[in-house]
Amino acid sequence: xxxxxxxxxxxxxxxxSPEQSNVxxxxxxxxxxxxxxxxxxxQFVRYHVFQIEQQVSAELEFDGQDEAAMxxxxxxxxxxxxxxxxxxxxxxxxxxxxVAVLSSHRGLGIGKKLMDVAIAHxxxxxxxxxxxxxxxHAYRFYKRMGFVQRGDEFVEAGIxxxxxxxxxxx
Numbered sequence: 006x007x008x009x010x011x012x013x014x015x016x017x018x019x020x021x022s023p024e025q026s027n028v029x030x031x032x033x034x035x036x037x038x039x040x041x042x043x044x045x046x047x048q049f050v051r052y053h054v055f056q057i058e059q060q061v062s063a064e065l066e067f068d069g070q071d072e073a074a075m076x077x078x079x080x081x082x083x084x085x086x087x088x089x090x091x092x093x094x095x096x097x098x099x100x101x102x103x104v105a106v107l108s109s110h111r112g113l114g115i116g117k118k119l120m121d122v123a124i125a126h127x128x129x130x131x132x133x134x135x136x137x138x139x140x141x142h143a144y145r146f147y148k149r150m151g152f153v154q155r156g157d158e159f160v161e162a163g164i165x166x167x168x169x170x171x172x173x174x175x
Contacts, residue, residue, distance in 0.1 A: 028113050032080045033122045038071040046078055046085035047071070054105035061162045066103075077122055079106070079115050086110040089119045091127065099127050100136045104143075120150060124173055133174040141165040 036043035048067070055061040070092060079087030087106040093099050101123050106115045127135060139147045141158060144167055148154075152169035159166055 028081065028115070030082050031113075031115060031118060032083075033118060034078050034080065035126070036076050036078045038074065038076055043076065043078060044071075047076055047088050047090075050078075050085055050088045050105050050107060051103060053107055055103075058108065059162075059164060061164070065162045075126070077119055077126075079119055081110060081113075081115070087115045087119055089123055091123050093132065094136070097132065098134050098136060099132045100138075102138065104137075116146065117150070120147075124150075124171070128173045131174065133172060135171045135173055137169050137171075138166045139169050141167055144169075 036047070038044050038047060051066055055066045056063060071090065074090040074092045076088060076090045078085055087104075087110065089101055089104040091099055091101050101120065104116060104119060106119075124135060135152075136155075137147060137152060138161060139152070144154075147169050150171065152171045155168045155170050157167075159168075
C-alpha cells in the first residue's frame with residue numbers, strides 16, 4: 006500500500022500539547038471500511054502509527070479483514086486522530102485490534118475513549134468477553150482497564166505482544 010495521504014486531498018496531522026487541545030471536541034464514530042472517506046481516514050491513522058512508526062508491512066497491516074469488521078474513528082476538531090477495529094470471533098468473543106492514535110495526540114485519553122466505546126458497543130450486543138493482543142509497551146494501559154494476561158509473550162509483525170482478555174458480561 007502506498008501512502009494514503011498522497012491523493013489530491015491530503016490529511017495533515019496537527020501537533021498539539023495537552024494544554025493546546027480541547028478534548029471536549031473529541032467525537033467517536035462507528036464507520037464502515039466500505040465508505041471511501043472513512044477508509045481513507047482509517048488508512049491514514051494506521052499508516053502513520055503502524056507502517057511509519059512501527060515499520061509493519063502494508064501486507065500485514067491491511068490484512069483483508071477490514072471490510073468485515075466494525076471500525077471506530079476518533080475525530081478531534083473534525084480531524085482523524087485515532088481508530089480501532091472490532092471483529093466478532095464468535096457469539097461469545099470479540100477481538101479489539103488495530104488500536105491506533107496519532108503520536109501527536111497521545112496522552113489525551115483518545116485511546117481510552119476508543120476502548121470504552123468499543124467495549125460498550127460489544128456489551129450492548131451481548132458479547133461477554135473481549136480479547137486483545139496488546140503490544141507489550143501498552144500492557145499497563147489495558148491492565149488498568151481490567152484486561153488480564155492470557156499466556157506468554159509472543160511476537161507478531163516483529164513486535165512483542167501479550168494476549169489479554171476482559172469479561173464484560175458475567
